Amino acid sequence: MTTLRLFEYRCWPQGHRFEASVLAQTYGDLLVRSVRPRSERVFRMDDPVREEMKSLLTELTRSEGLRLSNGEQRELFRFALSAVLDPDCNGSKFSVGRPPACPVCGSLEMEDWVSAEPPIIFDTELPLATHDDWDELEPSSRRERIRDVVAQKHKGIPRS
Numbered sequence: 001m002t003t004l005r006l007f008e009y010r011c012w013p014q015g016h017r018f019e020a021s022v023l024a025q026t027y028g029d030l031l032v033r034s035v036r037p038r039s040e041r042v043f044r045m046d047d048p049v050r051e052e053m054k055s056l057l058t059e060l061t062r063s064e065g066l067r068l069s070n071g072e073q074r075e076l077f078r079f080a081l082s083a084v085l086d087p088d089c090n091g092s093k094f095s096v097g098r099p100p101a102c103p104v105c106g107s108l109e110m111e112d113w114v115s116a117e118p119p120i121i122f123d124t125e126l127p128l129a130t131h132d133d134w135d136e137l138e139p140s141s142r143r144e145r146i147r148d149v150v151a152q153k154h155k156g157i158p159r160s
């Protein structure tokens with residue numbers, strides 16, 4: 001079960017109003033979206049790929065001599081997650097922190113968003129973010145994929 005909180009959004013520039021939800025309490029879970037409207041999925045805190053990614057990221061940033069703050073590490077993890085999760089049915093990547101796409105015009109830019117008042121909090125079963133492609137990769141290919149992500153995020157590191 002996932003506990004969500006309802007928000008009201010207004011897209012930019014057309015001003016369509018629509019509702020979408022964010023995680024009410026995260027406990028380390030992450031909500032991901034593609035560019036498709038209503039594409040929310042959840043990446044669970046206890047997904048074993050999380051520890052695998054963390055150790056790869058630690059190893060790679062260390063070997064590149066990068067010193068990252070906790071905030072930068074968290075951001076890098078979120079960025080890397082898009083490269084690990086299976087893409088959506090239309091091929092777009094899932095990302096943490098992506099705004100919901102407007103269901104009318106598809107815009108990903110929002111004029112504003114506010115929590116429904118009084119707050120509307122509800123439990124639902126969101127689909128899990130999958131990583132079947134990743135699971136099929138050899139360890140060396142996984143390492144390469146994460147290395148490319150680190151290189152994209154922290155320029156100056158040669159790509160593999």
Ligand SMILES: [Zn+2]
Binds near residue numbers: 012
């Ligand atoms: Zn719109």
